[in-house]
Amino acid sequence: MSLTALALLLLALLTPWVLGYALLKPFLKQRYGYRALALGGGYLLGWLLMAVVLYGYHLWQRPVAVLEILIAAWCAILPLLWLKAKPCTIEELRLEKAPSNMAYFLSLLLVLLLLYRWGVTLVDLWFKPLLPGDAGLAISIVAKHFYLQGTMPLNLTLQADAVEPSSLLALIQTYATLAWGRWDESVIHLPWLGVSIAMVFAVFGGLRYLGAKLLPAMLCACATVSFPLSDAAGNLGCSAQVWVALALLVAVMLWVIILTYHEWRLLLPLVIVILVLCLSKSAIALAGGGWFSDCRVVWIAGLYRCGEW
Amino acid sequence: MIITAKVLVLLYFACVGGLFALFLWLSQRPVVNAWWAVLIAAWLLLDGHYLLEKTVKSKNIYETFAPLSDEEKAVLAAPQAQALAKLIASVLPKNQQAYTIRVRLPARQYTAGRQSDATQTSVGETLSLGNQLRYYLLPNQVTSLSEKLPNALWQQGDFYFVDARPAQQRLSYSTQTQRLTTESGLSVPAVRVLDDARVSIYRVQAHQENRQ
Numbered sequence: 001m002s003l004t005a006l007a008l009l010l011l012a013l014l015t016p017w018v019l020g021y022a023l024l025k026p027f028l029k030q031r032y033g034y035r036a037l038a039l040g041g042g043y044l045l046g047w048l049l050m051a052v053v054l055y056g057y058h059l060w061q062r063p064v065a066v067l068e069i070l071i072a073a074w075c076a077i078l079p080l081l082w083l084k085a086k087p088c089t090i091e092e093l094r095l096e097k098a099p100s101n102m103a104y105f106l107s108l109l110l111v112l113l114l115l116y117r118w119g120v121t122l123v124d125l126w127f128k129p130l131l132p133g134d135a136g137l138a139i140s141i142v143a144k145h146f147y148l149q150g151t152m153p154l155n156l157t158l159q160a161d162a163v164e165p166s167s168l169l170a171l172i173q174t175y176a177t178l179a180w181g182r183w184d185e186s187v188i189h190l191p192w193l194g195v196s197i198a199m200v201f202a203v204f205g206g207l208r209y210l211g212a213k214l215l216p217a218m219l220c221a222c223a224t225v226s227f228p229l230s231d232a233a234g235n236l237g238c239s240a241q242v243w244v245a246l247a248l249l250v251a252v253m254l255w256v257i258i259l260t261y262h263e264w265r266l267l268l269p270l271v272i273v274i275l276v277l278c279l280s281k282s283a284i285a286l287a288g289g290g291w292f293s294d295c296r297v298v299w300i301a302g303l304y305r306c307g308e309w
Numbered sequence: 310m311i312i313t314a315k316v317l318v319l320l321y322f323a324c325v326g327g328l329f330a331l332f333l334w335l336s337q338r339p340v341v342n343a344w345w346a347v348l349i350a351a352w353l354l355l356d357g358h359y360l361l362e363k364t365v366k367s368k369n370i371y372e373t374f375a376p377l378s379d380e381e382k383a384v385l386a387a388p389q390a391q392a393l394a395k396l397i398a399s400v401l402p403k404n405q406q407a408y409t410i411r412v413r414l415p416a417r418q419y420t421a422g423r424q425s426d427a428t429q430t431s432v433g434e435t436l437s438l439g440n441q442l443r444y445y446l447l448p449n450q451v452t453s454l455s456e457k458l459p460n461a462l463w464q465q466g467d468f469y470f471v472d473a474r475p476a477q478q479r480l481s482y483s484t485q486t487q488r489l490t491t492e493s494g495l496s497v498p499a500v501r502v503l504d505d506a507r508v509s510i511y512r513v514q515a516h517q518e519n520r521q
Contacts, residue, residue: 117360123367127374129382130444137437141444148448149407185379219349226356 005181012066012179013190015073017198020046022080027265029088032096033208033217038085040202041250041269043194044276051171051279058151066179092261099214107218114200114222118193125189140188142170147177168279169243195242196225199249206253210260224249247277383445390441393508397446397471400502400510407448409468414438414453415475457492466497467515473508482511489513 020042028034050069057064099107130137142165145151173188180187204221208214254270257263374382383391401408439453462468470489472479481490482501489499489511499511 113356113360117363120360120363120367123371124363127370129374129379129386137440137444141440141447144444144447183379185382223352226352226359 008066008181009176009179009187009190012070013176013194015070015077016046016050017043017194018046019049019073019077019080020044022077022083023049024269025085026083027263027269028085028209029092029261029263030085031088031093031209032211033205034085036201036205037209037253038205040198040200040205040246041254041273043198043201044247044250045269045272047172047191048168048272048276048279050175051168054146054171054175055167058146061151063150064174064178066175094211096213103213103215107214110218110222114225117225118197121196122193125193126186130185136169136189138165139169140173140185141165142167143173143177143188144183146170146174147183166280168276192242195246199224199242199246202246202250202253206249206257209257244277244280247273247280251277387441390438391445393438393471393473394442394445396503396508397442397469397510401449401469407450410446410449410451410471411458411462411468412439412442412451412453412471412473413458413480414473460491460493460495463491463495463497463513465515466513468513469502470499470511470513471508472511476506479509482509 017039021038022042023045024042025034025038028038050073053069053072054064130140172191176187176191177183200221203224204217207217207220212220251270251273254266254273258266258270373385377385380391397410397412439451442453443451480492482488482499483490484501487498487500488496489501490496497513499513501509501511503510
């Protein structure tokens with residue numbers, strides 16, 4: 001593993017995230033937590049764009065060149081970063097008192113807990129092989145085919161009872177391995193760690209945007225990726241589940257924000273997130289929908305308390 | 310420094326106990342409801358316990374898989390599929406061409422107990438084996454057959470056919486005429502390239518003159 005390859009991989013994985021952040025930010029107002037919300041929701045938008053670009057290469061039958069994609073992406077990102085979120089009045093901002101030192105301290109503890117969880121998950125993802133029971137195996141087949149042949153496989157299965165894997169998720173894995181330079185079962189899972197991080201940003205940012213104080217928003221964000229609400233590290237082995245969970249969370253959150261603040265321009269990102277969900281429809285079948293109720297519990301708890309603490 | 314399980318347990322209780330104390334203290338302040346503080350502490354307790362288990366599992370995963378390559382990991386994770394994939398790959402011509410391979414997997418097993426549960430498990434296992442073969446044999450295009458292969462595809466030919474069922478349940482093959490008889494009675498020209506206790510592999514020829 002050379003440092004150059006690792007740096008290119010990290011840059012390639014961060015690029016869609018920054019791109020999504022830069023795209024989503026102008027749709028938001030400068031309320032509390034808007035940056036975190038843009039980081040959480042932007043992850044989905046960025047990867048969707050990357051998948052569309054890769055699919056374009058497939059349609060035009062051009063060999064995929066990651067450097068070419070990265071240069072084009074950053075040419076788009078730099079001007080987009082100049083676009084700022086819309087300013088809002090003090091009444092709209094609902095100015096709050098600065099959180100107490102204790103709130104900061106407990107939030108810091110929760111951040112440390114999250115970092116520890118992600119560290120453990122990273123060890124899992126990096127070293128664990130693709131297991132026979134993984135729902136993500138079907139997705140990896142499409143991804144590996146694209147990586148080796150440069151095209152999406154057709155007629156993958158003859159079995160009526162088999163679930164066709166989501167091409168969107170497969171393209172994400174293909175992109176990661178293309179950036180790495182060779183097919184590697186450790187690398188294909190890294191984007192799903194990003195999903196977990198994006199989920200925390202999305203819940204924290206969303207609740208802060210809706211008026212929650214620092215500590216309750218942080219608690220809800222931690223709960224989203226923690227046991228017993230979610231076997232987060234275990235689920236990360238199953239890419240479909242975390243991806244669908246993030247898309248559902250962002251969709252619900254944008255919808256609640258639109259209804260609460262009447263920020264209708266957020267309908268456009270919402271439609272894109274729904275498009276992501278449609279493109280991941282086979283992943284929804286794989287995930288089984290168990291996540292939906294889990295996320296709802298966190299949301300109800302978060303929204304219920306956000307105005308009171 | 311090596312972190313042993315005992316140290317982890319101590320750390321776990323220290324962290325969770327500290328957090329619990331903090332939340333109890335916080336609950337005495339007028340701004341936070343005591344019931345919420347207790348609920349959150351209980352959640353942190355569960356989560357801490359889970360994280361501890363996860364840490365031990367991750368340590369085991371690191372020790373087991375860290376020194377291995379992807380292929381060696383696959384041998385540990387899915388020995389049956391990996392062995393079958395290697396066997397099939399060994400009979401394919403050594404060039405860069407991608408071949409079509411159709412694998413006839415073992416029939417679904419029905420075990421004692423509730424039939425619906427047994428069926429689901431068995432179907433899951435069959436699909437899983439098929440998926441693993443597809444993955445390991447890429448870029449060849451592998452399709453696993455849990456149902457009969459349509460006659461049109463048999464007649465079209467030009468693929469490798471892998472019969473992975475037990476020897477007595479396999480399709481019949483005549484070495485004299487070099488023809489393989491399918492489940493529906495169709496006879497197609499094929500060359501048997503491997504036949505052992507685990508699997509029979511045929512090269513089904515591409516042609517138009519198959520006869521019933």
